[in-house]
Amino acid sequence: MPKFYSYQTKMREDLEARGARPVFYDEEPDKTKFLILKNLGDIFHNPKIFDGFNKKLKNKILSEMPSGGYDYLLVIRGNVLSEQTIHELKNKALKSSGKSIYYSWDSFKNLRHKGEIGRLFDWRGTFDSVDAKESELGYELLPLFYSDEFNNTSNENIEYKYDYVSVSAYFPFRYRYFKAFKEANPDKKLCLKIFLDPKVYRGKKLKDPKLVKDLDMDIISFEPFSPDQIRDMVRNSKAVLDLAHEAQQGLTMRTMETLGIKRKLVTNNIYLRDYEFYNETNDLILTDLAAKADKAEQTGDYSDFILPGSEWLDKPYLENEEVRQKYSIHSWIDKLFEV
Incomplete structure (x- = not known):
């Protein structure tokens, strides 16, 4: 996922409190370089502009993965991930019983893949009510959250x-x-x-x-x-x-x-x-x-x-406390990992 204010930290804290051992990889480790590559890709219509990044990220994850692999692969946004990278991570980094989860906190029209990579995952969700309603890939609506x-x-x-x-x-x-x-x-x-x-x-x-x-x-x-x-x-x-x-x-x-x-x-x-x-x-x-x-x-x-x-x-x-609590980060994490 991309770094977005401190939300990745909040997610990590929630997962660790449950006994999980999450490892975070930044989708955009160099913002300036990513903007340049994105603009070049748009100008020259080059769909492979991020191939080098995908290879480097995939190799890093595979070299650092725990023995036996991960229980879950969670991708948030995944704006520059290639299908090949996702396939390789599922096949090589996940346990045979592992689950893959995709979540979009951006509208599909703003993403390079337009939400299509969601079909590669066991569960897919979006914060966009229109995308959830109109997509034929079975996206579930999952609004964003508030932290503690x-x-x-x-x-x-x-x-x-x-x-x-x-x-x-x-x-x-x-x-x-x-x-x-x-x-x-x-x-x-x-x-x-x-x-x-x-x-x-x-x-x-x-x-x-x-x-x-x-x-x-x-x-x-x-x-x-x-x-x-x-x-x-x-x-x-x-x-x-x-x-x-x-x-x-x-x-x-x-x-x-x-x-x-x-x-x-x-x-x-x-x-x-x-x-x-x-x-x-x-x-x-x-x-x-x-x-x-x-x-x-x-x-x-x-x-x-x-x-x-x-x-x-x-x-x-x-006030409606029952409804309000449904939108906390803890309830959001619950929903993500129901798969």
């Missing part, structure tokens, strides 16, 4: 610092909407933060300088936020504003963390309605933000970006 840091088991009284908080990575659409929300809600306490990697900033400054001209440094941060910082910001806010890619269908990790820590959620993901924990007391779905931003920038009227005030924010959070 976001597991709110208490009902402590908090003197909230913010009405709304949002912490995320830089994308032009997200920065555009953040500026609109800031303009439309001067009466509310907002904490809207976007991490812009300095390398990305320098690249965009050369390629498309208009995108990063006159940045609002109240929103932009060149330093990443730690999981503890994000948790504390969310904990001290009445609601979380989560803006996913316009075409994203699966629920983000931030959505699940908001559920875990029992905070209200405002999101542009219309598929939230498909999930059992959705309710209008806790959740608000925004639509057509791109068109609304166009209109606001043309007219100077940002009223479409006004967020709910105390009439919604201060309404008591509607």
Whole structure:
């Protein structure tokens, strides 16, 4: 799997607590090299661009495998793995009784293999409700999870610092909407933060300088936020504003963390309605933000970006503990290894 914040560490800790001995291999050990290879592969339509990586990874796993092999092979995303690599790992690294598990926490349209490698595994799951419904390969829907840091088991009284908080990575659409929300809600306490990697900033400054001209440094941060910082910001806010890619269908990790820590959620993901924990007391779905931003920038009227005030924010959070616990990392691991 790729490193993704500290989630691979959380998964390892859960498995070790159960007595397992997991070994982690990074799908993208060199991010810069991977981006270059991906771009070259796209430009020259070279499906073998990652063959060298696959060979090196396969040999490393086989040389380090325990005597007798592994009980499980778990692949998360597997964006650059070849079918040959998967076949060889199943045949040589797994015990004869071993099981193979595939999980996609990205939508198929964003993956090189479009979800097709799932057919090579004993069990396959996805975080994307549309992919699960439309795939002919028997993908099961398994939403993402919240880790223990976001597991709110208490009902402590908090003197909230913010009405709304949002912490995320830089994308032009997200920065555009953040500026609109800031303009439309001067009466509310907002904490809207976007991490812009300095390398990305320098690249965009050369390629498309208009995108990063006159940045609002109240929103932009060149330093990443730690999981503890994000948790504390969310904990001290009445609601979380989560803006996913316009075409994203699966629920983000931030959505699940908001559920875990029992905070209200405002999101542009219309598929939230498909999930059992959705309710209008806790959740608000925004639509057509791109068109609304166009209109606001043309007219100077940002009223479409006004967020709910105390009439919604201060309404008591509607709890369902049985449902909430189903989306913890521990329940997620349970489901993965039911195969």
